[in-house]
C-alpha cells in the first residue's frame with residue numbers, strides 16, 4: 001500500500017470538462033451470465049454512439065484480461081479485484097466525459113454496488129444494465145464452448161454452473177436477450193440516455 005501520496009487536483013473539473021466537450025460522461029455497466037449478450041450489445045451500442053459523433057469506448061472482460069488484468073484468475077478474490085480495477089478505469093473514462101460501456105459478468109452484487117458508489121461519490125453517472133438470459137438459453141448459445149467445458153468439469157468456478165451469479169435487484173435497465181434482438185437492446189439504452197439528458 002502506497003503512503004506519502006497526495007491527490008493532484010485537475011485543471012478543470014468534470015462539469016467544466018463536460019461543458020467544453022459537450023458531453024457528460026457516464027458508465028453503462030452491463031452485467032449478466034457468459035453468453036447473455038454483453039459484448040454483442042456493448043459493441044453495437046459503441047458503434048451507434050460513435051456514428052452519432054459521440055465519444056464512446058467499450059471496456060470488455062474478453063479484452064481487459066489480456067492486458068491490465070492478465071495477472072488475475074477466476075477465483076473469488078481475483079474476480080473482486082478484477083471488478084475493482086475495471087471500476088476505477090471506468091470512473092476515469094467517465095470523468096473524461098466518455099460514454100463508457102463495460103461488459104463484464106461482474107457476478108457479485110456488492111462489487112457492482114462498490115463501483116456504483118465510486119461513481120456516485122465522484123458525481124459521475126452510472127447505469128446498471130442487466131443483460132438477462134436464462135441458463136438454458138446461454139447454454140444453448142455457448143459461442144465459446146465454455147458451458148460445455150464447465151459441465152464436463154474442465155473449467156472450475158464457472159459462473160452459473162459452479163460459481164454464483166447474483167442478479168441485480170434494481171437495475172436501471174433490464175434487457176431480456178431471449179426475447180428481444182440487439183437493435184432493441186441498444187434502443188433501450190439510448191432511450192435511457194436521452195431521457196436522462198446524456199444524449
Ligand SMILES: Nc1ncnc2c1ncn2[C@@H]1O[C@H](COP(=O)(O)OP(=O)(O)OP(=O)(O)O)[C@@H](O)[C@H]1O
Pocket residue numbers: 032033034035036037038039040041061062103104105141143144176177178180181182185
Ligand atoms: N438478443 C441478443 N442480444 C445479444 N446477443 C444475442 C442475442 N440473441 C442471440 N445472441 C447471441 O448470443 C451470443 C452472446 O455472446 P456474447 O459474446 O455477446 O456474450 P457475453 O455476455 O459477452 O459473454 P462473456 O461473458 O462470455 O464474454 C452471441 O453469439 C450473440 O450473437
Ligand SMILES: [Mg+2]
Pocket residue numbers: 038039040060061062103
Ligand atoms: Mg463478452
